[in-house]
Amino acid sequence: xxxxxxxxxxxxxETCLWSAIGLGLLICACRPREKHRLFCLYGALxxxxxxxxxxxxxxxxxxxKPLWLLALKASCTFLVAxxxxxxxxxQGGRDHAFNVLRGRERLR
Numbered sequence: 092x093x094x095x096x097x098x099x100x101x102x103x104x105e106t107c108l109w110s111a112i113g114l115g116l117l118i119c120a121c122r123p124r125e126k127h128r129l130f131c132l133y134g135a136l137x138x139x140x141x142x143x144x145x146x147x148x149x150x151x152x153x154x155x156k157p158l159w160l161l162a163l164k165a166s167c168t169f170l171v172a173x174x175x176x177x178x179x180x181x182q183g184g185r186d187h188a189f190n191v192l193r194g195r196e197r198l199r
Contacts, residue, residue, distance in 0.1 A: 113135045
């Protein structure tokens with residue numbers, strides 16, 4: 092399999108992954124009595140942008156050209172980092188969040 096086909100297939104996988112995460116968060120935001128609706132909407136938008144950047148990358152062949160695609164990908168990375176910090180805050184702080192990730196505590 093040529094390298095271009097492998098890279099294209101990987102980008103397609105990433106597109107599907109980011110789209111699935113975004114769709115899951117959008118469904119979560121639409122649930123009645125959702126306590127963290129804004130978080131879910133922000134996450135859905137962030138991952139939708141990430142998926143769109145992957146589709147554009149598939150057509151341009153590189154993540155760094157054109158330059159605005161690089162800026163979009165950097166923005167998406169910062170958005171996802173913001174989501175992580177927001178999730179830690181929602182979970183009651185860093186210690187609780189890390190204990191959840193380690194399996195020592197349950198989500199609140």
